[in-house]
Amino acid sequence: MLISAHAGYPRWIDSGADFVELDIRRDDQGVIVDAHHPPAPGERHATYDEILARTAGRIGLHLDLKEAGFELELVARALERFQPDRIVVTPDFESSARTIKEHFPPVRVSPTDFVTLDQKNPVVYTGKPVWVWTVDDPRRMARLMDDTAVECIVTNRPDLALKLRRARW
Numbered sequence: 001m002l003i004s005a006h007a008g009y010p011r012w013i014d015s016g017a018d019f020v021e022l023d024i025r026r027d028d029q030g031v032i033v034d035a036h037h038p039p040a041p042g043e044r045h046a047t048y049d050e051i052l053a054r055t056a057g058r059i060g061l062h063l064d065l066k067e068a069g070f071e072l073e074l075v076a077r078a079l080e081r082f083q084p085d086r087i088v089v090t091p092d093f094e095s096s097a098r099t100i101k102e103h104f105p106p107v108r109v110s111p112t113d114f115v116t117l118d119q120k121n122p123v124v125y126t127g128k129p130v131w132v133w134t135v136d137d138p139r140r141m142a143r144l145m146d147d148t149a150v151e152c153i154v155t156n157r158p159d160l161a162l163k164l165r166r167a168r169w
Contacts, residue, residue: 002152003161004062017158019062056081065091071099
């Protein structure tokens with residue numbers, strides 16, 4: 001069972017989670033940043049370069065790509081510091097998923113290699129591993145950890161998820 005820390009940069013870098021989720025966009029200057037919503041002009045967000053420098057070798061990257069058009073740059077830069085198995089991408093656009101998979105086959109991309117589901121939806125058995133987001137309730141975490149289709153829980157509470165995972169193994 002993998003754990004991805006939602007909105008985890010920078011506080012969950014050394015938490016023991018397997019991945020830290022980053023919401024990836026460009027700001028008004030064209031700089032790649034971690035921002036869930038489109039950054040307002042002049043608004044400061046952690047840059048992708050800052051994040052890559054601080055996270056390499058410490059935790060995997062779960063790149064939630066919110067905008068299309070710079071997929072190749074994004075993944076190529078990550079691969080300069082990370083092994084392909086330490087990078088997963090959940091793009092909002094099918095064209096982005098196809099582009100990434102075509103150019104970087106070893107990098108895992110949703111929905112090609114795994115499926116992402118909101119925790120409010122039942123787990124669907126598609127023959128692919130499932131990543132469920134955003135799961136913060138410990139009872140739901142425990143149920144999902146018992147589901148063999150679920151490969152990863154995305155959570156705001158990796159501390160709780162890791163405690164549950166340790167108790168099971």
